Amino acid sequence: MPRPGPGELLLRVLACGVCRTDLHVTEGDLAPRRPTPPGVTPGHEVVGEVSALGEGAAGFAVGDRAGAAWLRWTDQECKFCGRGAENLCPNSLYTGWDADGGYAEYMTVPAAYAHHLPPGYDDLELAPLLCAGIIGYHALQRAELPPGGRLGLYGFGGSAHLAAQVALAQGATVHVLTRGEQAQRLARELGAASVGGAADLPPEPLDSAILFAPVGDLVLPALAALDRGGTLAIAGIYLTDIPPLNYSKHLFQERQLRSVTSNTRADAREFLAFAAEHKLAVTTHPYPLDAADQALRDLKAGRFDGAAVLVP
Ligand SMILES: [Zn+2]
Ligand SMILES: [Zn+2]
Numbered sequence: 001m002p003r004p005g006p007g008e009l010l011l012r013v014l015a016c017g018v019c020r021t022d023l024h025v026t027e028g029d030l031a032p033r034r035p036t037p038p039g040v041t042p043g044h045e046v047v048g049e050v051s052a053l054g055e056g057a058a059g060f061a062v063g064d065r066a067g068a069a070w071l072r073w074t075d076q077e078c079k080f081c082g083r084g085a086e087n088l089c090p091n092s093l094y095t096g097w098d099a100d101g102g103y104a105e106y107m108t109v110p111a112a113y114a115h116h117l118p119p120g121y122d123d124l125e126l127a128p129l130l131c132a133g134i135i136g137y138h139a140l141q142r143a144e145l146p147p148g149g150r151l152g153l154y155g156f157g158g159s160a161h162l163a164a165q166v167a168l169a170q171g172a173t174v175h176v177l178t179r180g181e182q183a184q185r186l187a188r189e190l191g192a193a194s195v196g197g198a199a200d201l202p203p204e205p206l207d208s209a210i211l212f213a214p215v216g217d218l219v220l221p222a223l224a225a226l227d228r229g230g231t232l233a234i235a236g237i238y239l240t241d242i243p244p245l246n247y248s249k250h251l252f253q254e255r256q257l258r259s260v261t262s263n264t265r266a267d268a269r270e271f272l273a274f275a276a277e278h279k280l281a282v283t284t285h286p287y288p289l290d291a292a293d294q295a296l297r298d299l300k301a302g303r304f305d306g307a308a309v310l311v312p
Helices: 018-025 123-142 158-169 181-190 214-222 249-251 265-277 287-303
Strands: 008-017 047-053 065-068 072-073 106-108 150-154 174-176 192-194 204-209 226-234 255-260 284-288 307-311
Touching: 008 065, 008 123, 008 192, 047 106, 047 123, 065 106, 065 284, 072 106, 106 204, 123 158, 123 204, 123 265, 123 284, 123 307, 150 158, 150 214, 158 174, 174 181, 181 192, 192 214, 192 265, 204 214, 214 226, 284 287, 287 307
Parallel strands: 150 174, 150 204, 174 192, 204 226, 226 255, 284 307
Antiparallel strands: 008 047, 008 106, 008 307, 047 065
């Protein structure tokens, strides 16, 4: 049983989403960063009930529902934090990477980095909002989708299926490029204008695109699909190597290629407020906590659409 330190909440975990980043941590693409003991408990889409407060923890009471997300702590002293870009803080700490996360019955989270959760969703639906949803929302901002614009989504898992609904609610036309019949079916159900294979050319040029699949090869077709002045944002924390680009085919005409690095608490709050206003359809697949390894294997193999959620 972890004990909440100063400023921390102790959460009784009600549900924890399974994110692709957890797969990268468990498989060693991203080495665990908790110094001692070696290894770390993954999980950073945590819906919990506050069961105790550490000294000085504010903003929550025992019994409140609270969310813990990927961003766990920043220094608030560096130049990035100073200009409101705490997602770029070089001293930032992350849930389920630097500190134990939510593949557990209990965990701690600094109260200042915990989130109040929108009404109208059950625990299973809320969990994927806390990384998949927030990151998808921030990726949409980074892709600079113009009002009523044409958006391409490459890969259609937990994050993309939420970002698609945000974009559609904002009046965008959404084209989905992904492998896997289940994901393609879900994209159609949610209102995608077209659905194609992972590297297919969409039926019209794109103003913006987001690459959710961790596949560097897809950067090329995604850039080639952009209209003049279009922007491609890469949403993942990990990407296989990008093959050489051809300047005229992939970048000229002021096309832009951008990464997406975590998110600020302001991004998270903005997204959770959006989710309170617009009911998002969250596709979830519950797994008992002791089947976490199976959930990760199924994620890797693309065996489900939407998001897996662990329930202790
Ligand atoms: Zn900082
Ligand atoms: Zn995540």
